Amino acid sequence: DVKVTQSSRYLVKRTGEKVFLECVQDMDHENMFWYRQDPGLGLRLIYFSYDVKMKEKGDIPEGYSVSREKKERFSLILESASTNQTSMYLCASSEGSGGYTFGSGTRLTVV
């Protein structure tokens, strides 16, 4: 089975800090995604990548950036964390047009 690993399960950061969320997948998938999930809003796509060094904006990219230097790793960066970025962050990977496999999520709290 594909495994998607997110580096932290819980994080608490201060407003203004630069935050790195790491995601690694072990099945050589080309496609990787970052979502955030909030009550009542469901999963919203932040950024995605179809190949190394390639990235595309999702629906809510403001305040975020990403990096994909290696195929297996897709990092989400909060340039200057704000309280409205408190959320559950989910990384996913996929091959082709099939379903996604998600990591277990990072619950980020910005204080």
Place this chain on the structure above:
Amino acid sequence: RKEVEQDPGPFNVPEGATVAFNCTYSNSASQSFFWYRQDCRKEPKLLMSVYSSGNEDGRFTAQLNRASQYISLLIRDSKLSDSATYLCVVNTPRGGATNKLIFGTGTLLAVQP
């Protein structure tokens, strides 16, 4: 209008009941369809894909009506372990994107003993 809309829920049903979830999508160019299951404080996991001819996996049956842009999930003989949030998911092409999924907000199912 949301791209993917689901029943608001929650659905509270007794063990053994049959329950149906409905979902509509707005983009007629959508190509692939899925149901995901998400347990409390866990990540979503693929439950089943949805095919045009309809498909069944044990107690679960998924149906797709492309003309009405409607997807359904039927669960027969509900178990306590079926309690979760069920997410309707649609793959909609956007500007050359090969695979980007749009998630509904989910319907919460609580199966009661």
